[in-house]
Amino acid sequence: MPRRLGLRAVALGYLVVILLAPLGMVFYRTFESGLHPVWQTLSNHDTVHAFQVTLIAAAIAVPLNTVFGVLCGLAIVRRRFPGKGLLNAFIDLPLAVSPVVVGLCLYLLYGRTGWFGSWFLGHGIQILFALPAIVLATVFVSVPFVAREVIPTLRELGNEQEQAAATLGANRWQRFWLITLPSIRWAVIYGVVLTTARCLGEYGAVAVVSGNIVGKTETATTLVQDLTQNFQTAGAYAVSLVLATIAVVVLVAMTVIRPREGTL
Amino acid sequence: MGSSGPSEDPLISSVAASAPARVRTDRAGGRASTALSVGVISTFLIIVVVLPLAALLWESKKSGAHGFWQIVSSPEAVAALKLTFGAAFIVVLINGVLGTITAWVLVRDDFRGKALVNAVIDLPFALPTIVAGLTLLALYGPRSPVGAHIAYTRGAIVLALCFVTLPFVVRTVQPVLLELDVEMEEAARSLGAGQLAVFRRIVLPNLLPGILSGVVLALARALGEIGSIVVISGNIPYHTEVASVFIFNQIESGYPDYAAAVAMVLLAAAFVLLLAVGALRFFATRHERA
Numbered sequence: 001m002p003r004r005l006g007l008r009a010v011a012l013g014y015l016v017v018i019l020l021a022p023l024g025m026v027f028y029r030t031f032e033s034g035l036h037p038v039w040q041t042l043s044n045h046d047t048v049h050a051f052q053v054t055l056i057a058a059a060i061a062v063p064l065n066t067v068f069g070v071l072c073g074l075a076i077v078r079r080r081f082p083g084k085g086l087l088n089a090f091i092d093l094p095l096a097v098s099p100v101v102v103g104l105c106l107y108l109l110y111g112r113t114g115w116f117g118s119w120f121l122g123h124g125i126q127i128l129f130a131l132p133a134i135v136l137a138t139v140f141v142s143v144p145f146v147a148r149e150v151i152p153t154l155r156e157l158g159n160e161q162e163q164a165a166a167t168l169g170a171n172r173w174q175r176f177w178l179i180t181l182p183s184i185r186w187a188v189i190y191g192v193v194l195t196t197a198r199c200l201g202e203y204g205a206v207a208v209v210s211g212n213i214v215g216k217t218e219t220a221t222t223l224v225q226d227l228t229q230n231f232q233t234a235g236a237y238a239v240s241l242v243l244a245t246i247a248v249v250v251l252v253a254m255t256v257i258r259p260r261e262g263t264l
Numbered sequence: 265m266g267s268s269g270p271s272e273d274p275l276i277s278s279v280a281a282s283a284p285a286r287v288r289t290d291r292a293g294g295r296a297s298t299a300l301s302v303g304v305i306s307t308f309l310i311i312v313v314v315l316p317l318a319a320l321l322w323e324s325k326k327s328g329a330h331g332f333w334q335i336v337s338s339p340e341a342v343a344a345l346k347l348t349f350g351a352a353f354i355v356v357l358i359n360g361v362l363g364t365i366t367a368w369v370l371v372r373d374d375f376r377g378k379a380l381v382n383a384v385i386d387l388p389f390a391l392p393t394i395v396a397g398l399t400l401l402a403l404y405g406p407r408s409p410v411g412a413h414i415a416y417t418r419g420a421i422v423l424a425l426c427f428v429t430l431p432f433v434v435r436t437v438q439p440v441l442l443e444l445d446v447e448m449e450e451a452a453r454s455l456g457a458g459q460l461a462v463f464r465r466i467v468l469p470n471l472l473p474g475i476l477s478g479v480v481l482a483l484a485r486a487l488g489e490i491g492s493i494v495v496i497s498g499n500i501p502y503h504t505e506v507a508s509v510f511i512f513n514q515i516e517s518g519y520p521d522y523a524a525a526v527a528m529v530l531l532a533a534a535f536v537l538l539l540a541v542g543a544l545r546f547f548a549t550r551h552e553r554a
Contacts, residue, residue, distance in 0.1 A: 026402050079302070089538065099491075100509075100512050105320045247395070
């Protein structure tokens, strides 16, 4: 019994020291000097714009990666084609690569001397240090999440039901919408939650390619870094508080969805 | 594994055999739609992932093997890489041990609020890394209410990495521990094995593949981390500047070749770690495949 209590104390103590106490401190620091400075920062034009940029990037990246993830999961589990093992290993890569390296890659590709950069600039389209680069960076870092959730669920599901539907005359489209998608919906939703969290919170890749132009290409996360660097701590805490609140909502969603995902 | 062709199930193929024409067109349609979906997937991956990575390879090839070596062995790059790999190893050791203990407590122990604790483990996945850095700065920075001011030191880097890599080991060990049969341990105990012997000879060997995959994933994450570190480390060259911050600074000061060379080292490490995860997964499922 004492051993059990000891281990419990170690585990919970570690979580408090490293997760909960710091998070609680942010809530405390944010409201230390009242609600007014918090509201002032959050209603500031540049802050609103930064959140808009973040939301636009997420609004493009999440649907793209959701469709990709479902397609990719179906292809890997249900179909046979050369290079399948390679694809299965390759979709994890964006999780293992440093976000800064992702940013650098896009910087090199779309920069003035890059393969695509000169062509786009020649046609008057600004990619780097503008919204398109932010979107590309966000899409890159959040590629695998939906696929990773969908693949094991599809494996477990098997395809007997679809075969039955096929013998009853259902075409591919009907089988996908009426059988496959409803069966994997919780896995897809869980993947979407993870993708959204990653898109809203991405910093490293976006910091490299966005140029951090205040009121133009700054995102919520790069704004936090800028405010911290300029010693506008109250502002940084206020913006962080919004992001942390979103994270808590994500966490609640994850907790509610995970058990359902297990039961298909 | 589910069967992959529409006619492998005997019952269904006997039904389908009564409509051969249908099956044939469906097969042809299957091939066409496989080609279409694989085409869409690979085009997406090439535009989003492959081409940018190719641009990095191209850039680092430009400086040649000699130039690459010169950059990577420059004192500031060496210091940054040493710090990054050193801190990452310390962190995965810490989280390897504490993550396993946490998983054990979550599976085998029972106390009020366990579900909440279980949910909180995923916080580092949900919280933007830059906010994670700021939260740590709030508690362990210059205005620390507990007098633990460790910001702008190497200790702060270890702390930040512990935060962001916490869930990996817990989440890879937890499912293994859930499946592990308690009867095995009870049998060993009834035969006179002590607590330590049971842990060392029964629990640990079963958990090891899970622990190792968690450690490898955490290592990959720790090597590339920037958001949580940039706020709290102070980014002092030769002292608290990690590889990802080094890359960032080189881009900002207009030396993409320096950035690309160090980025290649991180990319190579990521590849090796991904292969290691694949090998571990292969090893862990050897009984299921046999």
